[in-house]
Amino acid sequence: MDLLWSGLLQAIRLLLAGDPEVLEITGLSLMVSGGATLVALLVGVPAGTGLALTRFPGRNLLITLVNTGMGLPPVVVGLFVTLLLWRSGPLGALRLLFTPGAMVLAQLLIAAPVVAGLTLAGIQGLHPQLRLQLLALGASPLQAVWVLLREARLALLAAVMAGFGAVISEVGAVMMVGGNIRGQTRVLTTATVLEARMGHFELAIALGVILLALSFGVNLILTALQQRR
């Protein structure tokens, strides 16, 4: 327990002292996972809404795929993205492997199904008559979708939190596609793994505490947005 306590103290010390490397690692974590969540929203919300409001053959299969995707193992995504991005792979010409861009791509694949799945559930959770009523009142289809999304605001923000939570906490994919390179692709989770492996447990705990604090801060803002009246 001593170790836990001194780790906590060290986390506070590192943050207060503004340790440049810790700040940089924290910033990169936020940018990679935040960026991935942002793009996941742009892809996942329209996809989830579309799935919720349309009927077509194969829809159930597609929804099953999205729901399966909500539990994608990060290491599998990491492996898949690594194979894609190898110099000899199909997207090798982009020279993305071992860059933050590759990490965003991998985390996007993890977060997008989460966002799509929860958006789908949120929209379908609204009263089924609401959309018909909106259309009857003369709303254009786009206006109707806009109102539905606003009505499903609680669920949508939950989708953002779940998507962000899934990627900020994962280590398997960013380790594989980023390589945990110091000053370039090292994020809080991979730094924690490395420091623990090197026997620097206090530092590992400190990084873990910072990760939790970061996650808490982001969720605090999102929750404030979600719960405001």
Added chain:
Amino acid sequence: MGRTGQAGGRVRGRRPAPFTTGRATLAAWLLTAATAGIPAIAEGQPPGPSDVILATTTSVQDSGLLDLLVPAFERATGYQLKPIAVGTGEALGLGRRGEADVLLVHAPAAEQAFLAQGYGATRRQIMHNDFVLVGPAADPAGARGSPSPGEALARIARAGAPFISRGDESGTHKLERTLWEQVRVIPRGRWYIEAGQGMGGVLRLADERDAYTLTDRGTYLALRQGLRLVVLVDGHASLVNPYSVITLSPARFPRVNHPGGQAFAAFLASAQAQAIIREFGRERFGQPLFVPDVIR
């Protein structure tokens, strides 16, 4: 509390964040990605021959040596090094596909095969340390005082005392397998634990389980403070652990950054790098972790 200061000091002492230039690019690709979708993410990180991908082993990273060599190399040459720390098996695998630009590994037989098969261009021994057999001080299998490392392993097998294997095709694992073959023992059973982790993780596991394991001396010394394991067998010729730098075949891998790889290989052999290797660990552990082999 001494540990706290040490660990904290190490972080604070690291080179300043190179993100002053990176921030703009990050913001740029976040923007482009947000507007144009996935492929646009690529544009923010310019490709270029200034990046050199080094595939190396966890023992080099976990000991902390890379943290000194990388910035020195970058300052000396202007290249940006991307060290990927994996097991030697995986490092050679990356080399075999031309996914790395230069390798720093420790498995002589596998390295020779790598060159014989035409993947490598040059190979040069840069430094060495040695492997040691560590285990609980009580030594229930009586490994201490064995005439050879292989015999020590055979005693552990006969006693059924727990032994942790890296189990990951790393250089350490390859040596372990050679030793088992020397004494014609096929390690199998509840006592033989294949961890599939890096050297640091395996040492910690062995410590928790009062088990034996084979480790390079550098990682053991670097982690010794937190371990109860003691050195039981060392100083035998079959336990020498040579690290070599390998550049890749230009004919075979047109996409590899050959000038960058050669620059790193040359840097490791330079007086500057050899001095860093010679001094590394002296202050913190009381003895150097590696012995330079180019300039002795």
